[in-house]
Amino acid sequence: MDEIPLSALLTVLVVLLALSGFFSLSETAMMASNRFRLRHQAQSGHHGAAKALALLNQTDKMLGVILLGNNLVNSAAATLVSVITIALFGDEKWALGAGTLAVTFAILVFSEITPKIIGATYADRLAVMLGHVLTPLLRLFYPAVWFINLFVSGLLQLFRLTPNNSGEATQLSPEELRSLVLESSHVIPQKHRAILSSLFELNNITVEDVMTPRGSIEILDLDLPWDEVRTQLATSHHSRLPTCRESLDQLVGILPVRRLLASIGDPEFDEAALMSQLQAPYYIPAGTAIFSQLTFFQENRQRIGFVVDEYGDILGLLTLEDIIEEFVGDFTTSLPGLGHELKWSPEDDAIVEGSRPLRDINRMLDLDFPLDGPKTLNGLILEHLQDIPESGLSLKLNGIPVEVLQTQDRSVITVRIYRPETS
Numbered sequence: 001m002d003e004i005p006l007s008a009l010l011t012v013l014v015v016l017l018a019l020s021g022f023f024s025l026s027e028t029a030m031m032a033s034n035r036f037r038l039r040h041q042a043q044s045g046h047h048g049a050a051k052a053l054a055l056l057n058q059t060d061k062m063l064g065v066i067l068l069g070n071n072l073v074n075s076a077a078a079t080l081v082s083v084i085t086i087a088l089f090g091d092e093k094w095a096l097g098a099g100t101l102a103v104t105f106a107i108l109v110f111s112e113i114t115p116k117i118i119g120a121t122y123a124d125r126l127a128v129m130l131g132h133v134l135t136p137l138l139r140l141f142y143p144a145v146w147f148i149n150l151f152v153s154g155l156l157q158l159f160r161l162t163p164n165n166s167g168e169a170t171q172l173s174p175e176e177l178r179s180l181v182l183e184s185s186h187v188i189p190q191k192h193r194a195i196l197s198s199l200f201e202l203n204n205i206t207v208e209d210v211m212t213p214r215g216s217i218e219i220l221d222l223d224l225p226w227d228e229v230r231t232q233l234a235t236s237h238h239s240r241l242p243t244c245r246e247s248l249d250q251l252v253g254i255l256p257v258r259r260l261l262a263s264i265g266d267p268e269f270d271e272a273a274l275m276s277q278l279q280a281p282y283y284i285p286a287g288t289a290i291f292s293q294l295t296f297f298q299e300n301r302q303r304i305g306f307v308v309d310e311y312g313d314i315l316g317l318l319t320l321e322d323i324i325e326e327f328v329g330d331f332t333t334s335l336p337g338l339g340h341e342l343k344w345s346p347e348d349d350a351i352v353e354g355s356r357p358l359r360d361i362n363r364m365l366d367l368d369f370p371l372d373g374p375k376t377l378n379g380l381i382l383e384h385l386q387d388i389p390e391s392g393l394s395l396k397l398n399g400i401p402v403e404v405l406q407t408q409d410r411s412v413i414t415v416r417i418y419r420p421e422t423s
Contacts, residue, residue, distance in 0.1 A: 021112075029120070358377060
């Protein structure tokens with residue numbers, strides 16, 4: 001070793017530490033890279049992404065070549081430090097110990113921690129570049145990697161562990177995929193994110209959650225005087241009207257109002273002409289999942305249906321627009337005087353219709369009314385009190401202060417909700 005200059009040995013040591021850092025960076029970057037992004041880039045024709053994805057699909061071989069190189073370089077660096085220490089200080093034990101500590105410190109700082117932090121931080125950028133380097137390295141050292149993996153495979157079989165190298169995409173549960181969407185705020189616009197998030201909840205929402213309650217359905221009563229029937233047809237804001245005699249318990253059918261607009265002013269327009277345009281009602285069992293009902297609407301070419309309980313009593317009305325609005329937001333024209341948006345006033349209260357669905361209130365006001373019972377605020381109040389409340393009554397529902405402002409007949413019309421105090 002006397003003929004080898006010390007400067008040359010130090011240069012080789014620096015190169016070995018740099019190579020060790022490269023392998024450490026490669027290991028972390030490849031394992032931390034986003035396979036979905038790599039797959040998308042590979043499908044778009046990115047060669048580096050395709051090579052990186054191919055390496056990730058044979059993880060045992062990729063890790064084999066990386067760790068083989070890393071351990072060889074680290075061992076060589078440790079040996080070289082011993083040679084340099086002996087050349088400088090002889091066989092002094094303290095010098096050998098100090099040299100061991102020095103090379104350990106250098107490997108940790110320059111070849112392990114720093115490269116791995118860089119690899120984890122820029123994993124997706126580095127992976128597509130590392131694919132070009134690691135692929136030829138794997139081909140070069142394939143015999144050694146294959147031989148080492150023989151022992152690795154035997155050890156894994158001994159512990160009954162089977163690595164998955166099939167290249168299949170990582171399976172995500174619906175909840176995990178939903179969390180992934182919600183966390184992608186810097187990539188997906190807020191409106192798109194809200195729609196995707198709502199789609200994941202469709203199987204957990206039933207038709208009763210989004211239907212128009214029976215008490216809020218506008219009906220066309222054929223038992224009314226004919227002039228009143230014609231006036232209602234001319235002024236209705238709905239394109240379809242449930243047609244009945246006296247009440248929904250005697251439902252006759254669904255009337256497509258638009259088909260009659262040209263005939264309403266005709267003196268010869270009578271009940272017989274109206275009845276000829278009626279469509280048969282479509283019934284939906286209570287408890288049907290929204291996503292299933294959307295499929296049923298499509299298969300049966302329907303746009304409107306009546307939700308019925310186990311006894312056949314009508315609970316409410318569901319339209320295709322109700323389902324679509326559940327995940328894209330309100331888009332249909334609202335009735336005059338009725339607002340859809342809810343928000344807290346400067347006094348930390350909000351005036352809410354009693355017929356408003358609890359899910360809407362929870363979503364818009366960030367509250368926590370229970371959803372496993374009544375679907376509307378009116379129903380929740382009546383269930384809680386077991387009676388028809390009087391105006392001015394105050395109560396707490398699930399810790400949320402509520403004041404009844406107006407009641408009519410057997411229902412609560414308007415309610416003031418106070419923002420609950422945060423603990």
